[in-house]
Amino acid sequence: MTATAEKFDLTIDGSGAGTPQAPAAEATTDATTGARTARTPRTPNSRLSVVTTERRYVPKPSGKPDPVAHLTAEDIEELGRELDALRQEVLGSRGASDAAYIRKVIKAQRWLEMGSRGVLLFSIFPPAWLVGTAGLSVAKIIENMEIGHNVMHGQWDWMRDPKIHSTTWEWDNASPSEFWKHSHNQLHHTYTNVIGRDNDLGYGIMRVDEDQRWVPSYLGQPFYNFLNMLVFEYGIAAYDLELGAYVKGRGKDKETFRRDAMKVVRKIGRQARRDYVIHPVLSGPSFLHTIAANAVANLVRNVWTHSVIMCGHFPEGVETFAKASIEGETRGEWYLRQMLGSANISGSKAMHFMTGNLSHQIEHHLFPDLPSNRYAEVAPKIREICDRYGLTYTTGSLPHQVASAWKQVVVLSLPNPQPGRTRVGIAAEAVGKRVRRRLRGVTGMPRGRQSRVSA
């Protein structure tokens, strides 16, 4: 079952994944007394509501303290208003220079890609191979990150240019845009870091938070994560296709899955034909060298995007949220969750650009539909707000954040320690139990059941 079927109204985030819009008439503060008059009751999609009536906290199994225990309902409401105002400020000043920016980036990326592929026609010569492969790697990264990801978020829809629009864009990635937009914009951005709802927390194959339940298969997650890094675009495609759920019999119906899978396979086919057949054939004697160049460029992009994306929500310091905590969530609370559930990467302008400004993950999650070139100017203001409200603003250099995320992946591959028992001890016991059950199963249980256990 995908989360769409549940009771939150996803349209408020829309396929463009904008920040939910507050209805204009709702900020009802009495001008003379300052008292809030009309209080909207909590409704299922109250993320449109700017009014927070009560402070609620749903504790998590780990018993970690509430990170915002010090804020009152009024504080959260005020926070929501401040962030709305900040968003409005940027929206109001969006204009010709922003449009010129994205057009320039798209143009430069296309020239770089064409130029690099051109150079690679002579990839048999080592300097040409090096220059062409480097250029193609960079072009592919920009295409996925600063252009594809952001265009498909609807960050540039306001330009009304049908060629740069979330509904028409297709990217150089194994995952077709329509599936990616659903799982990323509609699910991940709505349910950010809600345990059991946001599959981006470990992509369904890993445990990246103490409050995710441990099972023995997580022992292999450092290895899966490494593998996923190498083939990341295919990992994304399988994930967006909801392959895992389907295999476990919990996903789409067979018909839908077949149709969707065909779309993915065809897209992968088209990209592979370009990178590993046509371009090499056009390179003539450089055939093999061009194949290698494309493979390396795709690998570089996989490793880079995987690393950057891991930094978004996995590093230490990032908060997760209990499923029940988002029931009737208001705008202020939604904003809070986005801020505490994301982590930034600090670094140079070039680094921000190459990450598609996902290094401004906190700002991006607060305002997913603001043009990416504007996050840098919003960032210090968000940081100031965090300071003022006593909220953690998680950030660090790229190597630091990547290491932190990897550390989580490795440490959390083991279960949480318990008083008097170590992580390793608990894991060993659980594995032992499972092995014994399996052995018993071989003699006593029907076969079908066994293969299920091993799956």
Added chain:
Amino acid sequence: MSTPTAAPRRATLVTRALRVAEMVTTPLLPADYLDLINPLRAGADLRGRIVDVRRETVDAVTLVIRPGRGWRGHVPGQYIRIGVDVDGVRQWRAYSLTCPASAPDGLISVTVKAIPDGKVSNHLVRRTQPGTLIMLDQATGDFVLPEQRPAKVLFLTAGSGITPVMGMLRNHLDELADVVVLHSAPTADDVVFGAELRELAATGRITLLEQHTETAGLLSLEELASRVPDWAERHTWACGPTGLLDAAEEHWAAAGIGDRLRTERFRPTVVTAGEGGTVTFAQQGQVVEADGATPILDAGEEAGVLMPSGCRMGICFGCVVPLRDGAVRDLRDGELTTATPENPVPIQTCVSAAAGPCEIEL
């Protein structure tokens, strides 16, 4: 090689080359790359480059445009749509062509008058530089002279309404024996193409009657008979503000010669408002609140929905999309249109406003 097979063989070669090119550029199209090199090439989406901006009056300019290779020409009196980025946002507006129909240099021109608070007209008149690339559409419209040129013609115009008429005069004057132009503008200096019109009048090619409304007041059609005594014998083309055109239609109809009058409207005549409501664009996943006076086209575009459009005033049907559910009101006559998912109804979004919640198939 025999000639009959050469052409098809070349065609298949081209198709094959194209297919290979598509395989190379996937997920984009070859055009996306070719556009970087030559946006005006044959086969590209129709665009134009502004090569000159000529001032006509204080608030009007003529844009001289080099259209892309796909330009198919026009009949004088017709208009084109221009897509221009204002503050980064693509806006489409219609402008009548004022140029010779087949200029040897292949350039075309439109003349734009800035209207108060007008988004696009002010941008074009005050801020547009030569070299700007714009989007274009092929010429269209039936405000043109018939093949059989009428013997006596009256052009009844006001303000920027002179533009399609100028297009006809510049192309067909030699074929017209007797032309009267009755034009209204605030002052003599505000008359767009004033010098050219007066020159034509001086050489006896047309009879020019100017109404300077700042001093003489608005033209009243009561005076028409005194100013153009044979008006009823003339075939008339009228273009100007809504008030003038409404009055003219009434006047000609009252005389029983409604068929001798042709009008070109630059904006729709709005008579009623809808009730407003929530408009859902299901496929693009957008929901917007629209009031009863806002065309669904504007409301959708404002929210970033990609909407097809054309004249934006209810004449070209370029904006038609199915209303899947709910009700809309036609802003021109107040007529209510309702639809259900079983019975979707095509509507013109540029002149329809929400009349309650409705869902558009986009």
